[in-house]
Every structure is written in C-alpha cells, then in structure tokens.
Amino acid sequence: MTTGHCLCGAVRVTITDLPRDFGICHCKMCQRWTGLAFAAIEVPDAQVTVEGEEHVSRYRSSDISTRSFCRICGSTLWFRDDGRPSYEIPVGLLDDADHLRLTHEIFVDRKPDGWGLAGDHPRETEQDYFRRKGHVPQPASRPASPAEGGQP
Ligand SMILES: [Zn+2]
Ligand SMILES: [Zn+2]
Structure with missing residues (x-):
C-alpha cells in the first residue's frame, strides 16, 4: 500500500x-503543466483509490487526454488517456518513492538543452513516440498551439 x-x-x-517503473515526459505541454517535466508512474484504475474527488479539477488538454489538478493548491494530480483505464500519477505526489526506477523518457528532443538525466534507459523523440502510438493528438483549441507539440 502506497499513499500520496x-x-x-x-x-x-x-x-x-x-x-516499480516510471517514465518522464518532456513534451511542451507537460513542461507547462508541471514546471519542467512530468515524471509519472502508470497505475491501473483497480489499484487506485482517490479521496477528495470534489477538489479535483480537470483540464481537457487534447482530443484524447485529460489532466487533473487540485483546485485548492494547484498540484498536478494525474494524467489520463481516453479508453485507457489507468492513472499516470506524478512520482512527486507519493509519500515514499525511493524504491522506484526511471525506465524511459519520451519527447527528449523537446526538453530544454540545459538539463538531462543520467542512466541507460530508452529515450524517445517526439517522432519516435508518435510512430509507436500511431496517433497524433489534436491539442486543445485554446492555449497550446499545434506547433508546440505535446503528448497526449
Ligand atoms: Zn507530455
Ligand atoms: Zn491540494
């Protein structure tokens, strides 16, 4: 049992x-959403219980996904893709994340040049990612411009 x-x-x-495994998304949408990058662990719905649902705000960030945040403090809460019954929960939300292991990064060509992560794990560019997924999501019409690109 893990809490956060x-x-x-x-x-x-x-x-x-x-x-145990988590990944990091460097897409521009995740940069804006989190402050730099979205480090998240994907957990199936059946393994997650949420308390305080009434304080959760949701932002439809593309035609296939929704990002949730706390309407009181603004903390990033989780990311969900339509039709995929799982939460992508930020590592930073967890009370204890010491045993977790970074296993992949995506949108590495989108991150600011001035920083990077050590380790010998797979790193996908934006093109690699969309080739694997077979779908390029349409960003929400208001804030993000299509030229910025974005995960999910
Ligand atoms: Zn992203
Ligand atoms: Zn809060």
Whole structure:
C-alpha cells in the first residue's frame, strides 16, 4: 500500500501494488503543466483509490487526454488517456518513492538543452513516440498551439 497527496492534502491517493517503473515526459505541454517535466508512474484504475474527488479539477488538454489538478493548491494530480483505464500519477505526489526506477523518457528532443538525466534507459523523440502510438493528438483549441507539440 502506497499513499500520496497534493500540496494542501485535500486530494489523497492510495495505491495497491505500486508498479516499480516510471517514465518522464518532456513534451511542451507537460513542461507547462508541471514546471519542467512530468515524471509519472502508470497505475491501473483497480489499484487506485482517490479521496477528495470534489477538489479535483480537470483540464481537457487534447482530443484524447485529460489532466487533473487540485483546485485548492494547484498540484498536478494525474494524467489520463481516453479508453485507457489507468492513472499516470506524478512520482512527486507519493509519500515514499525511493524504491522506484526511471525506465524511459519520451519527447527528449523537446526538453530544454540545459538539463538531462543520467542512466541507460530508452529515450524517445517526439517522432519516435508518435510512430509507436500511431496517433497524433489534436491539442486543445485554446492555449497550446499545434506547433508546440505535446503528448497526449
Ligand atoms: Zn491540494
Ligand atoms: Zn507530455
């Protein structure tokens, strides 16, 4: 059993059988959403319990995905793709993340040049990612311009 919560504590998650592997998305949308990069662990719905659902705000960031955040403190909560029954939960939300292991990065060609992560794990560019997924999502019409690109 693993627990986590947003900055103010209004939204709490409890996770059973937390997977050990996590990934990082460097797409421009995730940069804007999180401040730099989205480091997240994907957990199937059945393993996640959310408390404080009434404090969760949702932003439809593309035609296939939704990003949630705490409406009180603004913390990034999770990312969900349509038709994919899982939460992508930020590593930073968890009370204890010491045993987790970074296993992949995506949109590495989108990250600022001035920083990078060590390790010998797979790194996909934007093109690699969309080739694998076979779908280029359409960004939400308002903020993100199509030229910026973005995951999910
Ligand atoms: Zn909060
Ligand atoms: Zn992203």
